[in-house]
Amino acid sequence: MSSARVAAIGSRVKWPAPFVAALAIFAAAAPASLAETPKTGGTLTYMIPADAPPSLDGHRETTYATVHSAAPFYSTLIRVDPNNPSSNNFVCDLCTAMPQPTDDGKTYTFKIREGVKFHDGSPLTAADVAASWNAIIHPPEGVTSARESYYTMVDTVAAPDPTTVVFRLKFATGAFLPALADPYAWIYKKEILDKDPHWYE
Structure with missing residues (x-):
């Protein structure tokens, strides 16, 4: 989506100017990020909004912190x-x-x-x-x-x-x-x- 198109939408819908500007910047930047070559290897950091799980045993636990991360x-x-x-x-x-x-x-x-x-x-x-x-x-x-x-x-x-x-x-x-x-x-x-x-x- 071009920044002109975003601006046109913003003028019709009456969005706040800062929101329209941020959306235009995002739209302009998106194609560049999509064109990047995928990377392999490295480290994935996985964060969950929870305390440390009671254990890492999937047979015992039902908490999101355990089952989804392990x-x-x-x-x-x-x-x-x-x-x-x-x-x-x-x-x-x-x-x-x-x-x-x-x-x-x-x-x-x-x-x-x-x-x-x-x-x-x-x-x-x-x-x-x-x-x-x-x-x-x-x-x-x-x-x-x-x-x-x-x-x-x-x-x-x-x-x-x-x-x-x-x-x-x-x-x-x-x-x-x-x-x-x-x-x-x-x-x-x-x-x-x-x-x-x-x-x-």
């Missing part, structure tokens, strides 16, 4: 389709394909992608996925799970082999997949959870 560092089993977030379409994050339920809708078997690694370089397996989901659904004594109540339909979560996770439900329900797509149901490392279930806090 979520980019973790994967989930499935997620809402990012290309159509208002739909009930779900896509894989760590699985290879969305499963068809069996056992009259009470069993979901997920195959886990191979080649996924944690930040320390160790491979992610189905055991890590099952351990993380068990920590959410059936937390050990003394461990808080903010979303445990979302999964009352789940009976067991097991990893029969390194690439398979099986959810067995108490009853069939259409609420299961939407609950499973919770963006804060992060997958943690089983070895760490086994040693210290509070480590991620």
Whole structure:
């Protein structure tokens, strides 16, 4: 938008002169900033208007300060389709394909992608996925799970082999997949959870 166009709009609408001047400056400067070459690398500083979060455990916390700042560092089993977030379409994050339920809708078997690694370089397996989901659904004594109540339909979560996770439900329900797509149901490392279930806090 040209500064002349901004001025014309300002004269018709009767905006205060300082506002029109500021808008004209912004309009003149915008094309230059849009033409800049994108930069890669560097440091992103992320600020939130909140006190320090109580912990950084996505299974325990619900605060904006925790979940929005830490979520980019973790994967989930499935997620809402990012290309159509208002739909009930779900896509894989760590699985290879969305499963068809069996056992009259009470069993979901997920195959886990191979080649996924944690930040320390160790491979992610189905055991890590099952351990993380068990920590959410059936937390050990003394461990808080903010979303445990979302999964009352789940009976067991097991990893029969390194690439398979099986959810067995108490009853069939259409609420299961939407609950499973919770963006804060992060997958943690089983070895760490086994040693210290509070480590991620």
